[in-house]
Amino acid sequence: MPKKQSKTNYIFITGGVISSLGKGISSASLGLLLQSRGYTVTVIKLDPYINVDPGTMSPLQHGEVFVTDDGAETDLDLGHYERFLGKSLTRDNNHTTGQVYFEVITKERQGKYLGKTVQVIPHITDEIKKRMLAFDDEFDFVIIEIGGTVGDIESLPFLEAQRQLNMEANHKTLNIHLTYVPYIKAAGEIKTKPTQHSVKTLMEYGIKPDILLCRTEQKLLKDVRAKIALFCMVDVDCVFEVLDAEKTIYEVPLMFSKDGLPDRILTKLGMEIRESDLNKWEKFVDKIKKPKHSVTIALVGKYTNLGDAYKSIIEAFVHAGSINDSKVVVKLVNSEKIEDNNVDEHLAEFDGILIGPGFGDRGIEGKIKAARYARENNVPFFGICLGMQCAVIEYARDICGLSNANSTEFSETPNKVIDFMDEQRKITDKGGTMRLGSYPCIIKPGTKAYEAYGNEYINERHRHRYEVNNDFRDLLQDNGMILSGLSPDRKLVEMMELPNHPWFIGVQFHPELKSRAVTGHPLFIQFIKAAVNHKLKKDKSKI
Ligand code: GLN
Numbered sequence: 114m115p116k117k118q119s120k121t122n123y124i125f126i127t128g129g130v131i132s133s134l135g136k137g138i139s140s141a142s143l144g145l146l147l148q149s150r151g152y153t154v155t156v157i158k159l160d161p162y163i164n165v166d167p168g169t170m171s172p173l174q175h176g177e178v179f180v181t182d183d184g185a186e187t188d189l190d191l192g193h194y195e196r197f198l199g200k201s202l203t204r205d206n207n208h209t210t211g212q213v214y215f216e217v218i219t220k221e222r223q224g225k226y227l228g229k230t231v232q233v234i235p236h237i238t239d240e241i242k243k244r245m246l247a248f249d250d251e252f253d254f255v256i257i258e259i260g261g262t263v264g265d266i267e268s269l270p271f272l273e274a275q276r277q278l279n280m281e282a283n284h285k286t287l288n289i290h291l292t293y294v295p296y297i298k299a300a301g302e303i304k305t306k307p308t309q310h311s312v313k314t315l316m317e318y319g320i321k322p323d324i325l326l327c328r329t330e331q332k333l334l335k336d337v338r339a340k341i342a343l344f345c346m347v348d349v350d351c352v353f354e355v356l357d358a359e360k361t362i363y364e365v366p367l368m369f370s371k372d373g374l375p376d377r378i379l380t381k382l383g384m385e386i387r388e389s390d391l392n393k394w395e396k397f398v399d400k401i402k403k404p405k406h407s408v409t410i411a412l413v414g415k416y417t418n419l420g421d422a423y424k425s426i427i428e429a430f431v432h433a434g435s436i437n438d439s440k441v442v443v444k445l446v447n448s449e450k451i452e453d454n455n456v457d458e459h460l461a462e463f464d465g466i467l468i469g470p471g472f473g474d475r476g477i478e479g480k481i482k483a484a485r486y487a488r489e490n491n492v493p494f495f496g497i498c499l500g501m502q503c504a505v506i507e508y509a510r511d512i513c514g515l516s517n518a519n520s521t522e523f524s525e526t527p528n529k530v531i532d533f534m535d536e537q538r539k540i541t542d543k544g545g546t547m548r549l550g551s552y553p554c555i556i557k558p559g560t561k562a563y564e565a566y567g568n569e570y571i572n573e574r575h576r577h578r579y580e581v582n583n584d585f586r587d588l589l590q591d592n593g594m595i596l597s598g599l600s601p602d603r604k605l606v607e608m609m610e611l612p613n614h615p616w617f618i619g620v621q622f623h624p625e626l627k628s629r630a631v632t633g634h635p636l637f638i639q640f641i642k643a644a645v646n647h648k649l650k651k652d653k654s655k656i
Pocket of ligand 1: 469470471472473497498499500576577578579580
């Protein structure tokens with residue numbers, strides 16, 4: 114009996130020629146555009162590496178680890194999807210080769226394939242298809258971004274699963290290939306050959322693209338598009354140029370929309386073309402492009418060679434900037450370089466200081482110095498996870514008189530003001546074993562935290578093993594620190610702040626993971642507001 118026709122349309126996005134062309138932003142933008150036309154959408158990212166998740170990878174290799182509400186450690190592209198779509202995704206939105214093999218090998222050991230030889234096709238590809246179809250009939254569109262570049266050995270099983278889904282009659286599919294069309298300056302010419310080769314490779318795998326998104330620095334003239342269309346077997350009106358966004362990635366959906374990409378997709382899939390509502394998005398982008406103010410923020414950390422390591426923080430600043438009518442210039446400051454005699458040199462220019470998340474003791478003393486500088490000089494301060502732990506260590510050392518205060522993560526000191534959470538003590542495995550995902554927090558009324566959220570009860574996402582040591586709570590509070598957010602059972606300190614300071618907040622969770630385009634995050638919005646005020650005050654005192 115033929116399978117029932119599914120309501121879900123599957124849009125595959127593959128990448129060609131080189132990596133870093135912006136598949137994640139393109140997928141997120143398409144998602145937003147379809148959603149703004151009243152369709153329901155979700156996005157899945159498939160990653161070809163063998164790690165079960167990116168949780169054990171260095172942020173310098175892979176960029177930030179994005180944590181979902183349900184506690185999955187996922188690829189940073191999920192952050193783009195959440196920020197553009199304005200909604201939370203789950204562990205079913207990101208899969209890796211490692212997870213797929215893990216599942217198949219576990220089933221093999223359980224005897225689920227008794228008598229059979231377990232092979233890439235069909236066993237691995239069936240497992241991939243199961244994951245691609247996890248939201249079947251639930252959404253109007255499932256966008257599936259396949260990581261890597263076509264031609265890589267690693268992503269072959271994912272492409273084979275795509276080919277098979279293309280063949281199955283019970284759901285509609287559309288293949289989009291994002292490729293690169295370089296401009297060779299010396300020749301003064303645009304070159305289509307890399308794209309032709311990439312599409313040829315794709316077709317060898319049995320996948321014919323329906324739409325080509327051509328990333329290019331120069332406009333693609335009609336004859337270039339015609340040439341690409343002819344060689345790549347796509348309709349000429351399905352060859353789209355993707356120029357670099359002038360000022361912000363949040364302009365990409367507007368560029369796609371202007372070029373008619375969503376309508377072309379809907380027509381190809383036989384879906385109704387509907388009016389879109391991008392009003393709020395346009396205003397948001399407009400404010401990013403024409404800010405009234407400008408503030409400079411220090412992002413202090415040790416992963417300063419790669420901005421992607423702090424992707425969500427940097428994006429949260431863009432959102433908060435737009436809402437505060439301010440440009441936010443974020444400078445990455447390497448904490449390893451901050452010493453007693455040069456703190457000023459590193460930090461004096463900033464209107465706000467954020468100490469970011471991190472693991473391990475490298476650069477930790479520089480972070481503690483940065484927290485002290487912000488406290489003593491009334492510079493707005495925001496400590497996130499490890500950043501809050503540094504602020505607590507600094508306060509314990511300088512205000513509470515525990516000169517050897519430290520964290521168990523870095524030292525054997527008796528004054529472990531930051532220590533393991535109880536359930537973490539016995540854990541030895543590193544993968545997926547931290548306190549992960551969304552947990553509730555109760556905020557003390559009358560605090561700056563409460564002022565930001567306007568609510569006593571909040572939920573935020575976590576990724577950590579250590580916490581403020583409850584044995585030191587009284588000492589910290591007796592010396593003026595406000596523990597402004599606690600877990601509902603009051604066992605964990607989730608937020609701290611300092612009175613008599615314009616804005617000094619530390620949080621054990623990761624607010625950056627919940628900052629969305631257009632609406633932003635309350636803490637980032639307030640932090641930038643404080644930075645703008647700090648700057649205005651500084652400017653006034655110069656007159
Ligand atoms: N390393 C610290 C911990 O595990 C902080 C983690 C983080 O900043 N995400 O508690």
